[in-house]
Amino acid sequence: MKSKIFKLIAVIAVLGIAYTGYIWFMPHRNIQSTKAFAAIESTALVNEFLKDKAKANDLYLDSEGESKVLIITGRVATISKDQLGQHVVLLKDASEKMGVSCTFTLDSNAQVDKIKVGDSIKIKGVIRSGAEYDEDLDLSENVIVEKAAIVT
Amino acid sequence: MKNLFLLLLSIVSITAFSQDKLSTTSGHIKFFSSTPAEDIEANNYKVISNLTPATGVLVFSVSMQSFEFEKALMQKHYNSKKFLDTKQFPKSKFKGAITNVSDIDFTSDGSYEANVTGTLTIHGVAKEITEKLIVTVKDGAVTGMTTFDIILADYGVVFTSGKPSTNISKTVKITAHLNFSK
Numbered sequence: 001m002k003s004k005i006f007k008l009i010a011v012i013a014v015l016g017i018a019y020t021g022y023i024w025f026m027p028h029r030n031i032q033s034t035k036a037f038a039a040i041e042s043t044a045l046v047n048e049f050l051k052d053k054a055k056a057n058d059l060y061l062d063s064e065g066e067s068k069v070l071i072i073t074g075r076v077a078t079i080s081k082d083q084l085g086q087h088v089v090l091l092k093d094a095s096e097k098m099g100v101s102c103t104f105t106l107d108s109n110a111q112v113d114k115i116k117v118g119d120s121i122k123i124k125g126v127i128r129s130g131a132e133y134d135e136d137l138d139l140s141e142n143v144i145v146e147k148a149a150i151v152t
Numbered sequence: 153m154k155n156l157f158l159l160l161l162s163i164v165s166i167t168a169f170s171q172d173k174l175s176t177t178s179g180h181i182k183f184f185s186s187t188p189a190e191d192i193e194a195n196n197y198k199v200i201s202n203l204t205p206a207t208g209v210l211v212f213s214v215s216m217q218s219f220e221f222e223k224a225l226m227q228k229h230y231n232s233k234k235f236l237d238t239k240q241f242p243k244s245k246f247k248g249a250i251t252n253v254s255d256i257d258f259t260s261d262g263s264y265e266a267n268v269t270g271t272l273t274i275h276g277v278a279k280e281i282t283e284k285l286i287v288t289v290k291d292g293a294v295t296g297m298t299t300f301d302i303i304l305a306d307y308g309v310v311f312t313s314g315k316p317s318t319n320i321s322k323t324v325k326i327t328a329h330l331n332f333s334k
Contacts, residue, residue, distance in 0.1 A: 026224045028227070057242060062231075063238075063239040065227055065231030082178040082180075083329065084180075086197070088178060128218045136247060137202075138211070139211055142177070
């Protein structure tokens with residue numbers, strides 16, 4: 001009887017350690033293998049935030065940072081690099097003040113070599129924050145999308 | 153008459169130049185926390201900032217969900233309602249000015265110590281701060297570097313129990329690198 005109890009405790013302990021290990025070393029979400037929540041035009045996405053910031057934040061942002069994965073269609077306005085060397089593609093119509101800033105990863109960077117300003121493309125990535133014009137700071141802020149890759 | 157026209161043109165040009173802003177949409181900000189349990193570091197390359205050399209006005213906005221941690225679990229804790237609640241408060245902002253802007257020659261290569269005073273808003277809580285910013289001008293490019301500590305409780309981030317209370321320091325070090333361009 002004692003032996004059975006000891007084995008049961010041992011099994012529970014092993015499962016507990018395994019679960020703790022899994023949670024502790026849980027990998028980051030793979031954005032490109034995550035199903036997209038929606039496909040949307042860059043202008044439409046910007047306008048959703050400009051029209052009703054609270055509603056758009058509630059729809060697209062997640063309370064633990066696992067915000068919505070989107071496929072965004074738009075025209076390439078600029079191509080640049082951030083301080084980590086990741087390409088940043090701004091999708092924005094010429095007539096708009098704000099667009100969707102899409103940051104690629106060091107793994108997906110090479111895809112940007114094949115596009116140019118003026119191209120119409122589709123990008124999949126995770127949204128981090130919405131567009132707004134902050135009157136107090138006199139600052140125009142694009143929608144920020146990261147972990148981006150081009151959808152063919 | 154011609155001279156008057158040229159004078160007016162010069163005044164307009166000088167005024168326009170003085171309102172020029174230096175800006176970046178790819179500033180880097182890092183926070184670092186150290187406790188006996190572990191060191192935690194997170195990096196964010198999406199800082200948007202404007203600096204007006206003529207007035208010294210400096211503003212920036214940080215997309216809070218763009219901070220990346222080594223461990224996914226840390227990132228979840230950081231974003232959660234118990235910590236920075238980034239769904240409710242997706243951006244941190246700063247509005248202030250360099251108070252000794254006349255000491256900085258933005259047209260001449262060099263490194264200048266700037267005193268910055270303004271309002272930093274994190275987690276929906278605004279607080280007045282004064283910090284040093286090292287402004288470097290090199291070959292026409294302007295960068296700003298700063299390192300300072302913030303006390304999380306000053307911004308309403310308080311842990312009373314659980315892993316974050318033992319693994320995250322009450323004071324975290326912030327380092328920012330703003331790479332401005334015209």
